[in-house]
Amino acid sequence: MGLTTALLAQRRGLRVAVFEAGTVGGGTTGYSTGKVTAQHGLIYADLVQRHGEAKARQYAQAMRAGVEQVADLVSELKISCDLTRAPALAYTQLPVQRSRIEDEGRAAARLGLPARVTDSTDLPFDIEAAVAFDDQIHFHPSRYLAGLADAFIAAGGEIFEGTRVTAIDEQRDRTVELTTPTGTVVANQVVVASLLPPGLLGGYFARTRPSRSYGLAVRLRGPAPTSMAIRIDSPGRSTRPWLDPGPNGLIVVGNSHETGAELETEAMYADLESWARTTFDVEAIDYRWSSQDYLTPDRLPYIGYPPTSDVVLVATGLQKWGLNIGTVAAMVLADLLVGKDNPWLPVFDASRIGDVRSVGKLIKDNLKVGQELIAGRRHDPDARPASELRPGEGGLVDIDGHTVGGYRDPAGALHTVSARCSHLGCPLHWNQAETSWDCTCHGSRFSADGSVLDGPAVGPLARPDVDEPDLG
Numbered sequence: 227m228g229l230t231t232a233l234l235a236q237r238r239g240l241r242v243a244v245f246e247a248g249t250v251g252g253g254t255t256g257y258s259t260g261k262v263t264a265q266h267g268l269i270y271a272d273l274v275q276r277h278g279e280a281k282a283r284q285y286a287q288a289m290r291a292g293v294e295q296v297a298d299l300v301s302e303l304k305i306s307c308d309l310t311r312a313p314a315l316a317y318t319q320l321p322v323q324r325s326r327i328e329d330e331g332r333a334a335a336r337l338g339l340p341a342r343v344t345d346s347t348d349l350p351f352d353i354e355a356a357v358a359f360d361d362q363i364h365f366h367p368s369r370y371l372a373g374l375a376d377a378f379i380a381a382g383g384e385i386f387e388g389t390r391v392t393a394i395d396e397q398r399d400r401t402v403e404l405t406t407p408t409g410t411v412v413a414n415q416v417v418v419a420s421l422l423p424p425g426l427l428g429g430y431f432a433r434t435r436p437s438r439s440y441g442l443a444v445r446l447r448g449p450a451p452t453s454m455a456i457r458i459d460s461p462g463r464s465t466r467p468w469l470d471p472g473p474n475g476l477i478v479v480g481n482s483h484e485t486g487a488e489l490e491t492e493a494m495y496a497d498l499e500s501w502a503r504t505t506f507d508v509e510a511i512d513y514r515w516s517s518q519d520y521l522t523p524d525r526l527p528y529i530g531y532p533p534t535s536d537v538v539l540v541a542t543g544l545q546k547w548g549l550n551i552g553t554v555a556a557m558v559l560a561d562l563l564v565g566k567d568n569p570w571l572p573v574f575d576a577s578r579i580g581d582v583r584s585v586g587k588l589i590k591d592n593l594k595v596g597q598e599l600i601a602g603r604r605h606d607p608d609a610r611p612a613s614e615l616r617p618g619e620g621g622l623v624d625i626d627g628h629t630v631g632g633y634r635d636p637a638g639a640l641h642t643v644s645a646r647c648s649h650l651g652c653p654l655h656w657n658q659a660e661t662s663w664d665c666t667c668h669g670s671r672f673s674a675d676g677s678v679l680d681g682p683a684v685g686p687l688a689r690p691d692v693d694e695p696d697l698g
Contacts, residue, residue, distance in 0.1 A: 227541055227552030228419030229374040230299075234560035235417075236381045243413075244383065245406065247390035247678075251371040253421070257517040259441065259479050261454050261466055262296045262549045263362035264289035264339055265314035268326055268458055269525060271333040276524065276581055279337070281573050285526070286337040288570040292554040293363055300365070305373030308469045309365040315347060315455040317356035323458060327355040334359070348451045350506060356455075364454055364466045367549065392684040394418065394427060394538060402537055417559055418540045419552075422520055422669065424684045427540070428532030428576070431649070431682045432592055434520040434543045436485035436669025440494045442478045443468055443513040446506050450476040463501065474509070478502045482546075485518060486666035491659035516660060518669060518680055519546045523584035529555045529574035530562065539563070540576055598652055598667055612640055620656045620663075620674060625692040631656065631663055633674035642690055643676040649683040663687065 228244060236242045264286065273282035300309045318327055327343060334341035340360045347356055375385060393405035394416060404411040423430050450473065454466040461480055468475030480501070481494040488494060495514055502508055522528065522543035529541045539562055541555035554570065561568040580588070609622040609629045620633035622645055631645040631654060643663065645654050652667035662679055663672040671679040676687030 227544070227548060227555050228417070229371060229378060230295075230553055230556035231417050231419055231541075231559045232383055233299075233374055233378045233381065234556055235563050236378060236383045238560060238564045240563060242378075242383050243411070244378070244385045245389045245391050245404065245411070246385060246387045247420075249387050250375050250385065251368040253680075257441070257515050258367050258549055259464060259466055259477055260364050260367045260549070261314065261362070261464075261547075262293055262365065262553070263314040263359060263454065263547075264293055264550060265316060265334075265341075265357070265359035265362060265456075266545065266547050266550075267316050267456055268330045268357075270337055270339070271326075271329040272525065274333050274337075276583065277526070277573075282333070283337045284570055284573045286334070286339050288554045288557075288573070289550055290339060291557070292550045295553050295557060296363060296365075296370075296549070299374070299377075300370065303373050303377045305370055307365040307367075307369035307373060309363060309370075310467070310469065311361050312364060312467070313453045314359045314362040315349075315356045315453055316458055317347065317349070317353045317455060318458050319351070319353055320459055321354050324355045326458070327357050331357040347455070348453055349455060350451070358453075362454065366470070390678065390684065391424065393425070396535065396537060400537055414537070415563055416538045417563070418538065418542075419555075419559075420542075420681060421518065422542050422680075422682050423532070423540050424681045425649075426682075427538070428528075428535075430520075430528060430532070430540070430542050431668040433528070433588060434522055436518060437482050437521055437546070438485050438488075438516050438518045439479055439482045439546070440498050440516045441514065442495075442498055442502060442511050443470075444476045444478055444502055444506065444508055445471050445510045445512060446474045446476055447509045448507055449473045450506075461497075471512070476502075476506065484666060485669040485671065486655040486657070486664035489655060491516075491657050495659060518671070519544055519548060520669065521545055522580075523587040524580045527551050527555065527574055528576040528578075529558050530571055530576040533577045612642075615640065618661075620658065620661060622656070625690075628690060628692050630690045630692060631687070633661065635674070641675055642692060643672070643674075644688040644690055646688075647683060648672075648678075648685045648687055649681075654687075 232242045232244050331341050331343035389406050391404050395403045402413050402416045457463040464479040466477050468477045520543050527543045544551045558568045609624040612623040615634040617636045623632035631643045633641045647665040647670050649670050652665050654663040657664045670683035672687050
């Protein structure tokens with residue numbers, strides 16, 4: 227999203243710089259499934275019901291345009307990223323769910339999307355029904371990002387990697403000052419294209435929920451299905467062709483949960499691997515990873531100006547369809563940066579409160595966050611002696627009566643951090659599979675040494691002044 231916005235803005239005559247906390251493609255986009263499709267599970271019938279047919283149609287038009295914008299950029303810039311057209315399916319194996327598939331197919335077709343309902347697919351198992359969108363896209367996301375970055379730099383843009391923005395402050399002269407660890411930058415306009423705006427900006431940390439998913443890159447003994455597919459039954463599963471090893475490659479994704487809420491994260495990989503091996507003839511699993519995105523209560527992303535600002539723009543809550551929705555966001559934001567109206571903006575209004583259902587969910591979610599925050603501050607959870615941590619393990623430990631976060635690296639050295647998030651102080655939970663400290667409240671994540679991995683936190687975890695007892 228950020229690179230696409232930067233490139234489109236540069237082409238509109240603006241002088242643009244990109245500040246990247248890590249490396250280009252090192253975040254959620256680089257770890258995505260690589261699907262670029264207007265088929266977002268079962269959504270269109272729900273959008274019609276909740277927001278009306280006019281807004282649902284605008285959403286559909288925007289998503290379809292986003293798919294074609296990606297295809298146009300790949301063609302124009304000659305990006306070698308294995309772009310392939312394929313049908314995208316949302317399917318069920320349960321008869322009780324058939325009516326939902328049929329409702330979705332009718333709604334999507336009525337909104338102008340290339341939707342059809344079928345019970346025949348190239349998946350290696352029977353289904354009850356599927357809604358299929360033809361002529362969608364999958365590709366290698368990291369190679370696509372590299373191509374966008376090259377084009378942006380060639381057009382005169384600048385990219386500063388390893389430069390985390392820790393504060394965004396609007397000035398009286400209507401400029402914006404960005405603070406980074408190495409200095410400050412002043413801009414006329416700023417686009418915040420991170421997963422979630424940092425700090426307290428716009429209050430989006432309280433208007434979204436963080437969700438993680440797990441992925442496997444699998445080689446099969448025979449050809450993989452050529453379609454992209456997502457199962458609407460629980461637990462959800464998503465697949466798409468992985469072309470690197472040839473026709474036998476497959477990406478498998480699933481086991482979504484709120485960040486920090488699942489303590490047995492290794493079990494998430496094991497369960498996904500078990501399903502893959504049971505469902506397909508798996509020869510080998512070459513890679514595994516997890517990724518994070520944010521969900522909104524009304525199923526629409528926030529794109530545009532946050533409340534009280536007309537010089538800072540945001541895009542967040544991309545619903546795990548970031549390659550499609552992020553491209554749409556870039557098209558909207560690029561128009562706004564040059565003072566041009568965009569017909570899709572009302573659907574994605576970043577200052578909206580939402581419908582009654584949305585407000586109810588926001589209240590419920592934030593009550594849960596409040597309970598987590600208060601419970602974490604009143605009672606330190608049970609912590610084990612630091613001596614019990616084996617190399618490669620982490621968790622809450624007790625050192626001289628202090629409960630801290632501990633991780634023992636493979637060499638045996640103990641690394642300790644505060645077990646409270648640097649964003650708003652919520653308790654952190656150890657993620658063994660990713661060796662990270664995760665915050666359930668708003669999705670911030672930290673490495674074992676306390677460095678920020680994902681916001682909205684902008685500062686590292688405090689390092690407690692404690693020493694491991696000498697057991698010698």
